[in-house]
Amino acid sequence: VHQDTTLSNLLEPLARLFSWLITMVVMLPVEGQSLPIMVASGLVTVILVVLIVQLLRRGLRIQSLHSQTKVMTQVLGGFVVGAIALFLLFTYGLGIDLTLAARYQFVYFPIVIMLLAASFASCWRAAQGKDQQWVALILLMGLVGGVIVASHVSYQKADRPDLAIAKMLEISDSQSQSLPVLIATVHKSHEQTGEIMGLAWELNRRKVVDTAINSPQFLLAHKDTEPRVATETLQKTVAQLPKPLELWVVNFSASVELKSQGCIKDKQSISKVPGYRFRRYYCQNYRAGASE
Numbered sequence: 001v002h003q004d005t006t007l008s009n010l011l012e013p014l015a016r017l018f019s020w021l022i023t024m025v026v027m028l029p030v031e032g033q034s035l036p037i038m039v040a041s042g043l044v045t046v047i048l049v050v051l052i053v054q055l056l057r058r059g060l061r062i063q064s065l066h067s068q069t070k071v072m073t074q075v076l077g078g079f080v081v082g083a084i085a086l087f088l089l090f091t092y093g094l095g096i097d098l099t100l101a102a103r104y105q106f107v108y109f110p111i112v113i114m115l116l117a118a119s120f121a122s123c124w125r126a127a128q129g130k131d132q133q134w135v136a137l138i139l140l141m142g143l144v145g146g147v148i149v150a151s152h153v154s155y156q157k158a159d160r161p162d163l164a165i166a167k168m169l170e171i172s173d174s175q176s177q178s179l180p181v182l183i184a185t186v187h188k189s190h191e192q193t194g195e196i197m198g199l200a201w202e203l204n205r206r207k208v209v210d211t212a213i214n215s216p217q218f219l220l221a222h223k224d225t226e227p228r229v230a231t232e233t234l235q236k237t238v239a240q241l242p243k244p245l246e247l248w249v250v251n252f253s254a255s256v257e258l259k260s261q262g263c264i265k266d267k268q269s270i271s272k273v274p275g276y277r278f279r280r281y282y283c284q285n286y287r288a289g290a291s292e
Helices: 007-023 035-064 067-093 102-107 109-126 131-150 161-171 190-209 228-240
Strands: 181-187 217-222 245-250 263-273 276-283
Touching: 007 067, 007 102, 035 067, 035 109, 035 131, 067 102, 067 109, 102 109, 109 131, 161 190, 161 263, 161 276, 181 190, 181 228, 190 217, 190 245, 217 228, 228 245
Parallel strands: 181 217, 181 245
Antiparallel strands: 245 276, 263 276
């Protein structure tokens, strides 16, 4: 943030912070949707935000009139303001942008919900005009947003191991399902470890239902400054495993040179899902005639 001082880049963290605050209450499908759905969801969100702000102000004003709730409201509000101030200090002062991901906002999320609940309760008890209807509408939309998130329509995961494994099983035919399986990736950090763990977890979950799914072996070929290290690690590992072998290379950011291992690339298997790019190789006992 501190390296680029253009106005748009300076305002981006503030815009993200505001959007994360909104999604604590309202989350409609705007991610990866068609333009009409995005526009409609955006308009509904704006209307709901206006209602929430009005109810919040009215509720806090009612809370401040009673000594029993005034101090607690001030403490909770001060906590939220202080947390946001710290986020902005880290972002603009230290160059550590804590607004990049919604998950970082968990530290003050419960307090925001408590403030909203107290404000809505005050408005409900006061029963000023249509306040009860607006509160009910916002709570309903919050429930709808929760269902949307749970259905992976919003807050979509960057990595979808469930889709990757489903695609692998779809590609694998009945003959290859009886072969030993190796799933290999290039390892550079804990990110790749998490990606492979996601695949292993999904396979284990599916195996409980479908006992025909083989338990594969996994290879994390570490990649140093020399990319050939990962390539050679894969070659040595494949050479040591019994053949025939079904090999899946996943997010393998190094060259795959397995011609001498009798491995043939299945060009129809090249696939991509969120977080994963993969392809399949058949590795036989012979060397001659094999090609990548």
